[in-house]
Amino acid sequence: MPTHGPNTSRGALIITGSYRLLTLFFLPYAFLYLTMSLWDWHAYAKWPAPLLVTAAWALLIWTHAAGFRQSRYLFFPAPPAWWPAWPIRARVPLFLLVGALMVFSLPISGYLTFFFACLLQFYLLSSLTAAWFPRADRRSRGVPVRGAGLLLAIGLLLLTAEGMNRTWWFGIFRPDATAGVALRQNDWYGVNADGYRGPRLTAAPAPGVRRLLFLGDSSTFGFGLPADQAFARLTAACLARSGAGKFEEINGGIPGYNLLQTEIAWQRLRGLAPRAVVAMVGYHHESLGRFLARQSSAAQGAGWLARLFAGSEKIGLTLPTTVGMLSQSWRIWGSESPDQAADREIFRQTLERLIATIAGEGLPLVLVAYPSPQIDPEVAQQIEETAAAHQLPWIDLRPEFFNAAPPLLQQDELHPNAAGHRAIAAALCRHFQAHPIP
Structure with a gap:
């Protein structure tokens, strides 16, 4: 009989369920903010700024993969030995701590802190996304289940990004x-x-x-x-x-x-x-x-995908662009x-x-x-x-x-x-x- 591990108590389900709902709110921030940083580097960044941002994204994707592998829901390279093997319940307080950091650190440390908080938050979200679909314990069913999980993760990403897009100006x-x-x-x-x-x-x-x-x-x-x-x-x-x-x-x-x-x-x-x-x-x-x-016409009903990308550009008009800020210190x-x-x-x-x-x-x-x-x-x-x-x-x-x-x-x-x-x-x-x- 398949089991779902130790996290099947009512309390654990409430905690993980709340955690998943909260991520639906934070996911678009990480997605749109980081996407906007990459989108606008052509207008702001000087070499080697694009290389540094690309390296940061590579590290982010690798961490994202490690989070999936750590929960054993998808096939990805194993994380390093020093990477903490936190269960879902242990990630909840860290998730809340990082969320508080994103909100309250701005007057003290500014957008650089917010940017790195987004990176850490994205790792937490990656491990969460894996928890939305069942664990594939059987080799014959592994690939279909994993593929369905990837599709579900992408769908959740686009759905929540669209939801956040509609909250802007x-x-x-x-x-x-x-x-x-x-x-x-x-x-x-x-x-x-x-x-x-x-x-x-x-x-x-x-x-x-x-x-x-x-x-x-x-x-x-x-x-x-x-x-x-x-x-x-x-x-x-x-x-x-x-x-x-x-x-x-x-x-x-x-x-x-x-x-x-x-x-x-x-x-x-x-x-x-x-x-x-x-x-x-x-x-x-x-x-x-x-x-x-182009942004305005997209926002007036040209289609949800156009609105999504218009929304990410709009964030670039209303928020400081992280890459632009960092690149000012890289002119040397x-x-x-x-x-x-x-x-x-x-x-x-x-x-x-x-x-x-x-x-x-x-x-x-x-x-x-x-x-x-x-x-x-x-x-x-x-x-x-x-x-x-x-x-x-x-x-x-x-x-x-x-x-x-x-x-x-x-x-x-x-x-x-x-x-x-x-x-x-x-x-x-x-x-x-x-x-x-x-």
Whole structure:
């Protein structure tokens, strides 16, 4: 009579069942995050970065195989002697520990820790996936059972990745012929019918009201916060409290936008009669904008497989790319990639053009440094030099943000938290008090 080993008690079944359900939530994170890292290496990494990432993937796959072999569900090379032979029940607390590490380590150690936590989590998931199908004890039935197990593992991977894909931001994006994507009206995020955050504005402000236009991406948008806690709203409120008059903000921040798309946003919002412009630029690489139109159309119902790959690319637009971050520290080993060099030139030309068009309107422009340690220092230096060349104000809060305790950034180490938005608004308020808006 076939047996199923010692893990057949009711308690063990509850533990392993809960473990399997939890992995359905964590599996897409590991899958999509690591896939995105490989997907974008062509735009960010310099040799030998791709080789190092490939080696990491090879180690991951070998570990994945070892996990299957360890549970004796599939035929794979045996793990080394030092590899711990944990039963399923012993992996549960480790799974929870790694999950907690993935969630709580971001403010302390950042995405590098998250990346390696994903690797470890993937090993735990690989051993779990083997437990979804019966153990093949008979040689005559081994191959069919193992093949069915592989198919089941692949099906679970795609199914859960699709489920996670549907939890991302596609609900607030719509296709746009010029910018690739734009925001659709969304009450939850406070996006109005014109596609920007905040109340819908008339072409001309009320008498005595001056408008401030804020350009940027998800940090300007106020990612993770209500609209009234974003620095655009807070800056207008601060100036009003200071007695400088009545002010109204135009929040032109669009999540995922690079500088080329920010320039398009400026062209669309300039008709709302702003009296000054604030631009936070410098995070998203220009090459990422090339994917947006294809992503948006895929997300609007082109098919589940297209949405899956569009979703993995979308994560690359809304989260820092691990390979891109690591490659910044690998430049000593190789030259800059052609795509990254092209991005810098596109960025420089676009910034010069944006400055010229805003100056042509006779509007004061304030450039704000992206206060995140994930920003390429060379990009920040390029913006600072451009601001100095045009005698534009340059507000750099990076030292304050980097040394703040408690932190001024969210757990992703990219987007300002509520305290960070207050700090940005306070700096802008001080600037406009010293340099009144006409």
